[in-house]
Amino acid sequence: MAERWLVTGGTGQVGQALRRLELPGVEIVAPSRAELDLAALPDLDLLFAGFSAVISSGAYTAVDKAESEPFLARAINSSGPARLAAAARRAGIPIVHVSTDYVFPADGQGPWREDAMVAPASAYGRTKAEGEGAVRSSGARHAIVRTAWVVSADGANFVKTMLRLGAEREVLRVVADQRGCPTHAGDLAEVLAAVTRRLVSDPDQASGIWHCTNSGETTWHGLAEHVFACAAAHGLKVPSRVEAITTAEYPTPARRPADSRLDCSKLERDFGITMRPWQDAVAEIVGELAQRDAQ
Numbered sequence: 001m002a003e004r005w006l007v008t009g010g011t012g013q014v015g016q017a018l019r020r021l022e023l024p025g026v027e028i029v030a031p032s033r034a035e036l037d038l039a040a041l042p043d044l045d046l047l048f049a050g051f052s053a054v055i056s057s058g059a060y061t062a063v064d065k066a067e068s069e070p071f072l073a074r075a076i077n078s079s080g081p082a083r084l085a086a087a088a089r090r091a092g093i094p095i096v097h098v099s100t101d102y103v104f105p106a107d108g109q110g111p112w113r114e115d116a117m118v119a120p121a122s123a124y125g126r127t128k129a130e131g132e133g134a135v136r137s138s139g140a141r142h143a144i145v146r147t148a149w150v151v152s153a154d155g156a157n158f159v160k161t162m163l164r165l166g167a168e169r170e171v172l173r174v175v176a177d178q179r180g181c182p183t184h185a186g187d188l189a190e191v192l193a194a195v196t197r198r199l200v201s202d203p204d205q206a207s208g209i210w211h212c213t214n215s216g217e218t219t220w221h222g223l224a225e226h227v228f229a230c231a232a233a234h235g236l237k238v239p240s241r242v243e244a245i246t247t248a249e250y251p252t253p254a255r256r257p258a259d260s261r262l263d264c265s266k267l268e269r270d271f272g273i274t275m276r277p278w279q280d281a282v283a284e285i286v287g288e289l290a291q292r293d294a295q
C-alpha cells in the first residue's frame with residue numbers, strides 16, 4: 001500500500017509542483033486552504049493518523065501586505081506550523097517545513113549558511129522565522145528547507161509578472177541592487193521529496209536546516225533580462241529597455257535583504273543534491289509559458 005504524505009499549501013507554486021511529482025509508493029494528499037486552514041486548524045491527531053510525513057509549504061506569502069496584516073501572517077506562518085509540528089511529534093511522523101531567505105537581515109552579506117543568525121527585516125520574515133523556531137522546538141523530527149525567489153509556470157511570481165509587463169510596456173525599471181538566486185518550484189519539489197523520503201526511511205537522519213535554491217546568483221534586474229532574452233527567443237513581445245534602478249527608487253512597504261544568496265553546500269553534502277543553474281530553470285519556465293501562449 002502506498003504511504004501518504006500530507007502537503008499544506010497544495011494550490012501554491014510549490015504545492016502544485018509536489019502534486020505533479022511521480023513518486024513510486026507515495027500518495028500526495030494536498031488539501032486546499034478551504035479544506036485545511038492554517039489559521040484555524042482542526043484537531044490534527046485524527047487527520048495525521050494515516051500519514052507518514054507532512055510537508056508544510058502553505059504560507060502567507062504576500063510580503064508587502066504582511067506589513068499591514070502581521071497578525072494574520074503570524075497565525076498562518078508561525079502558529080499554523082507550530083500546531084502541525086506538535087501534531088507530527090504526537091503522531092511520530094517527520095515534518096518538512098519550507099522557509100525563506102527573508103529570515104536574513106536587510107543589510108548583511110551572503111551567501112548565508114544554515115547556522116547564520118537570522119534577523120528578519122520584514123513582518124513576513126519575522127513570522128517565517130517564528131515558524132522555523134516553533135518547528136525546531138516542537139520535538140518532531142524535522143527538516144527546515146529555506147528557499148528563495150520561487151518561480152514556476154503556475155501561480156504568481158516574478159517571471160510571470162515580467163512577461164505580462166513586458167508585453168504591455170516599452171520600458172521597465174527593475175531593482176538591480178538586491179542579490180539572490182531564483183528557484184524553480186519543480187526543482188524544489190524534488191528536493192523536498194528526497195528529504196522527506198530520507199526522514200521517513202532513515203530513523204537516524206538528524207533533524208536540521210538545509211538551504212535550497214538553483215545554483216548561481218543574480219539580481220532582480222539580471223533575472224528580468226534573462227526572462228526577456230528567453231522570451232524573445234520564443235518570439236514573445238519584450239520591452240525595448242530594462243532600466244536598472246536601486247531599491248531606494250522602488251520603495252515597498254516591506255524591507256528586503258540586499259543580499260539573500262543562500263549557501264546550498266550542506267544540501268549537496270548531506271543529500272548529494274546539486275541544483276541546476278537558475279538560467280536553465282528560468283529558460284524552461286519561459287518556454288513552457290510560451291508554448292501555453294501559442295496554444
Ligand SMILES: NC(=O)c1ccc[n+]([C@@H]2O[C@H](COP(=O)([O-])OP(=O)(O)OC[C@H]3O[C@@H](n4cnc5c(N)ncnc54)[C@H](OP(=O)(O)O)[C@@H]3O)[C@@H](O)[C@H]2O)c1
Pocket residue numbers: 008009010011012013014015032033034036037038039056057058059060061076098099100101128147148149150151155156
Ligand atoms: N514564493 C517565493 O518566492 C518564496 C520564497 C522563499 C520561500 N517561500 C516559501 O515557500 C513556500 C511555498 O511558497 P509558494 O511560492 O508555493 O507560495 P504561494 O504560491 O503563494 O502559495 C502559498 C500557498 O499557501 C496557501 N495558504 C495561504 N494561506 C493559507 C491558510 N490560511 N491556510 C492554508 N493554506 C494557506 C495558499 O493557498 P491559496 O491558494 O488559497 O491562497 C497557497 O496554496 C512557503 O512556505 C513560502 O514561505 C516562497
